[in-house]
Amino acid sequence: MNENYLWDKTGDDAEIEELENALQAFRFQKNEAPRLPAKILPFQAKKSWRSFFKFGLAFAACLLFCIVGVKFWSLHYSGENLTAEIKSSETAAQNPVAQITAPRAENFPAPTVEKIKDFPVKQIKFSRQPLKIKLAKAPKTIPAVKLKNNADDERFAPAETVAKLSREEKFAYDQLLLALSITSSKLKIVKDKIDNSESSKSIQDSEK
């Protein structure tokens, strides 16, 4: 085999030439590049439904956080507003209150009735006297206003104090307490009898 022929086709090599002729059909041919289509369609990326839900869930979480925060704020600061109201009512009570005394009926003459011809309407006339106005002092003691303590509110009762029982649990509990109450009542009879006998014995012994 002539290596130069394989390298740069210099010289002759009958065997290689024979192979080249046999494989001529598969020889590389320089052709023009394939033409691209005239219209290039832009690639449209499908909008993922997950992105919509991602923002939707984030929005819902923010909204929930805001609601919880407002609720917490209103519960926490509602007590302060109540004290402010009470203070304002206290200051108002301390101010002197105008007390108007109604005039006595005996100071006024009997009402007169005048008939007007066209209009049969009663007209009542009173003679006026000046109203007596007295300034009365406010009472010293102001009725106490109890601030509702959270501990008293059933809404804030700890969950442990309220036992939620199912039907079966309630039945079992009631049955057990019934049985124990009957047992304890009968045992109490015995205990009372024994105590009575002991007390009567001690009385007899003391009499002797």
Place this chain on the structure above:
Amino acid sequence: MKSLVNYSFKLILPLFFLAAVITVDAQNARLHFEKLNRLETSASDVVEVNIDGKLLDTAKRVLLKVKDQDAQKVGQAINGLKGIYVRVYNFENENGYSAGDVDEIRNQLSAPGWEKLANVRSKKNNQKVDVYTMFSGDAMDGLAVVVSDSKSVALVNVIGPIDIDLLAELGGHLNIPNLDIEKDGNK
């Protein structure tokens, strides 16, 4: 391998028999009230309570759940309880039942194992009260209370250990529906 099997048999069999003995002992504390069923026809009021097994376990669980001091005391008193059986028969007329019916129950208490704890006889209303206990060593296996007078019969059978003093002390403190069961002559 053979030695392992033999060893396990030697270990398991005694435990098995011990468990069987304990079970039998507990069952011996059980009284049989079936013969009193015929009193139901003549009685004006009948109370029958049977608590054991899962019902008792549920009730114990509830007692621990309820945050009440008395309930928790009761829960501690009945911690080892296995069963509690109650029968109460009230009659409108005196001698509404045969004394022999109740004596059959009292005869069961004369079996070995039962010890008389208290015995009260009162001529007023012909009242008879018997309290029996059954012990195996220091552990209490059962309690039986038989109360009879001219117009009522009450039977209580407790299987397992129970604090009698605490029960007597708590009588009336528990939130129990008022059934007016006890018709005492003192009232």
